[in-house]
Amino acid sequence: MAKRTDSLGLHSVLADWMLPVLVAAMSFLAALAVAGTLASTMLAAQWQNNTTSALTIQVPHPDAPDAANDGNRLGAVQTALQTMPGVTNPQLLSTDAVNHLLAPWLGTDVAQLNLPLPAVITATWTGPGSPDAIAAPLDKLAPGTLAQSGSQWASRVTALTGSLQTCAAAVLVIVALVAAALVALATRAGLAQRREAIEIIHALGALDADIANRFAARATFLTVTGAAAGALLALPVVFWLATLAAPFAGPAASPTAHGLPSLPPALWTALPTLPLVAAIIGWGSAQITVRGWLRRLV
Amino acid sequence: MVKFDDVWLKYQHHGHAAAAAPDVLRGVSFEIPGGGFRWLTGPSGAGKTSLLKLIYLAEHPSRGRIDIFGTHAAKISRRDAALLRRRIGVVYQDFRLLPHLSAYDNVALPMRLARRNESQIHADVTEILRWVGLSGRLEALPDELSGGEQQRVAIARAVVGRPKLLVADEPTGNLDDEQAERLMTLITALNRLGTTVVVATHNQALVARYPAARLEMANGRLTSHG
Numbered sequence: 001m002a003k004r005t006d007s008l009g010l011h012s013v014l015a016d017w018m019l020p021v022l023v024a025a026m027s028f029l030a031a032l033a034v035a036g037t038l039a040s041t042m043l044a045a046q047w048q049n050n051t052t053s054a055l056t057i058q059v060p061h062p063d064a065p066d067a068a069n070d071g072n073r074l075g076a077v078q079t080a081l082q083t084m085p086g087v088t089n090p091q092l093l094s095t096d097a098v099n100h101l102l103a104p105w106l107g108t109d110v111a112q113l114n115l116p117l118p119a120v121i122t123a124t125w126t127g128p129g130s131p132d133a134i135a136a137p138l139d140k141l142a143p144g145t146l147a148q149s150g151s152q153w154a155s156r157v158t159a160l161t162g163s164l165q166t167c168a169a170a171v172l173v174i175v176a177l178v179a180a181a182l183v184a185l186a187t188r189a190g191l192a193q194r195r196e197a198i199e200i201i202h203a204l205g206a207l208d209a210d211i212a213n214r215f216a217a218r219a220t221f222l223t224v225t226g227a228a229a230g231a232l233l234a235l236p237v238v239f240w241l242a243t244l245a246a247p248f249a250g251p252a253a254s255p256t257a258h259g260l261p262s263l264p265p266a267l268w269t270a271l272p273t274l275p276l277v278a279a280i281i282g283w284g285s286a287q288i289t290v291r292g293w294l295r296r297l298v
Numbered sequence: 299m300v301k302f303d304d305v306w307l308k309y310q311h312h313g314h315a316a317a318a319a320p321d322v323l324r325g326v327s328f329e330i331p332g333g334g335f336r337w338l339t340g341p342s343g344a345g346k347t348s349l350l351k352l353i354y355l356a357e358h359p360s361r362g363r364i365d366i367f368g369t370h371a372a373k374i375s376r377r378d379a380a381l382l383r384r385r386i387g388v389v390y391q392d393f394r395l396l397p398h399l400s401a402y403d404n405v406a407l408p409m410r411l412a413r414r415n416e417s418q419i420h421a422d423v424t425e426i427l428r429w430v431g432l433s434g435r436l437e438a439l440p441d442e443l444s445g446g447e448q449q450r451v452a453i454a455r456a457v458v459g460r461p462k463l464l465v466a467d468e469p470t471g472n473l474d475d476e477q478a479e480r481l482m483t484l485i486t487a488l489n490r491l492g493t494t495v496v497v498a499t500h501n502q503a504l505v506a507r508y509p510a511a512r513l514e515m516a517n518g519r520l521t522s523h524g
Contacts, residue, residue, distance in 0.1 A: 200395075203383060204384070205408065207380045298355065
């Protein structure tokens with residue numbers, strides 16, 4: 001005689017298609033939130049590295065004599081930059097490059113405006129500490145010279161990344177709460193449908209744990225199935241977004257051997273945990289719901 | 299074994315004030331020693347089923363004290379109450395079989411809840427179903443059984459675990475005379491083996507054929523005891 005392991009008939013009671021489909025949708029959103037968080041963290045680290053080390057030096061009136069009257073100001077600043085410790089690869093931007101940078105504000109005919117544009121030198125800061133210390137000596141050689149580092153942009157990128165991570169965490173919390181509520185609703189519906197059967201096995205001496213475990217096991221199976229499906233469905237979208245973000249990610253996003261963009265390694269750890277988290281939510285929510293409901297029975 | 303001391307019961311339903319609900323049991327006191335047999339008689343609405351519900355721990359009294367197996371029922375945890383219920387066999391008036399389980403699985407249910415091994419379950423369940431004349435209907439679902447057959451499955455489920463206390467509410471109501479006799483033979487045999495038995499019935503002929511002490515009820519009160 002075959003033993004019936006599901007004496008409450010839960011297989012047909014917890015709406016089989018609805019709970020996993022809804023949990024799959026929650027898992028899909030969670031996967032995107034996790035991917036977004038990890039990608040923004042990776043991109044922010046890349047951008048911070050680039051912007052923090054970038055130096056931009058503006059030399060107004062570049063052809064005017066320098067402070068020592070040994071030559072023009074641009075030459076004096078370029079010479080000084082060559083010998084300054086921590087400053088590497090100083091490059092004078094061409095007039096065309098400067099005009100290209102200013103085109104969004106001044107149009108494409110910048111040269112015809114005869115504006116007194118400064119000369120712009122880019123360099124990389126590799127020294128210790130802040131690059132702000134180079135501004136004063138350059139100003140002595142060529143009054144009005146500005147030396148800007150990317151640190152102020154880096155702090156803004158850090159703030160932006162923090163905001164994105166906070167938003168993603170909020171999305172994950174909301175998704176988890178909604179998933180728990182869905183499991184609770186499905187479980188309550190199952191309890192209502194099987195009220196008489198539950199009352200009978202309760203009267204026969206079933207422990208609250210016996211009944212709660214049966215519901216929780218079924219809810220866990222359904223949520224794990226849904227979460228795994230949602231995480232799998234999110235993968236193509238994550239790859240598509242990674243393709244779009246690749247130009248901003250630098251060498252870290254170089255394609256894999258299969259031509260797909262590489263994803264943050266942490267994502268490959270995080271995605272498989274979604275079904276695990278769903279299992280915990282499914283089990284816990286069903287247990288709490290059933291045990292609370294059973295309290296009405298003597 | 300079973301002791302009621304000034305027990306009162308009123309059902310409290312949602313939306314109804316407790317004070318407005320009528321007392322279905324009023325000041326009921328009696329004691330049944332271990333191994334005792336009691337008929338529970340009285341007209342419909344006298345409170346027989348309510349009294350049985352208190353015995354098999356399906357209700358809490360609104361006043362008074364109940365001791366089952368020497369344990370104060372109001373003082374035990376939910377877990378201990380469940381374990382006590384496993385020692386009580388109940389035959390319900392409306393059978394209360396699980397409709398999606400076969401006759402075999404319905405009868406096996408209390409043993410599975412008690413985590414008995416499957417070989418013991420198989421031996422005991424097939425034996426008791428043979429005793430109640432259903433050895434050919436093991437796989438039948440309750441909907442496929444007649445009222446009398448369903449009642450026999452319910453009886454088999456109540457006694458299969460050899461309970462210390464057997465509570466039956468009109469157990470012969472859907473049985474023909476021959477089956478009723480077989481049931482009473484089974485119940486009296488269990489009683490001789492030490493099971494305490496309380497049987498509620500309207501069947502005065504049955505009571506006459508199996509003389510035993512009576513708990514007689516009317517209007518929620520115990521009018522005769524002994």
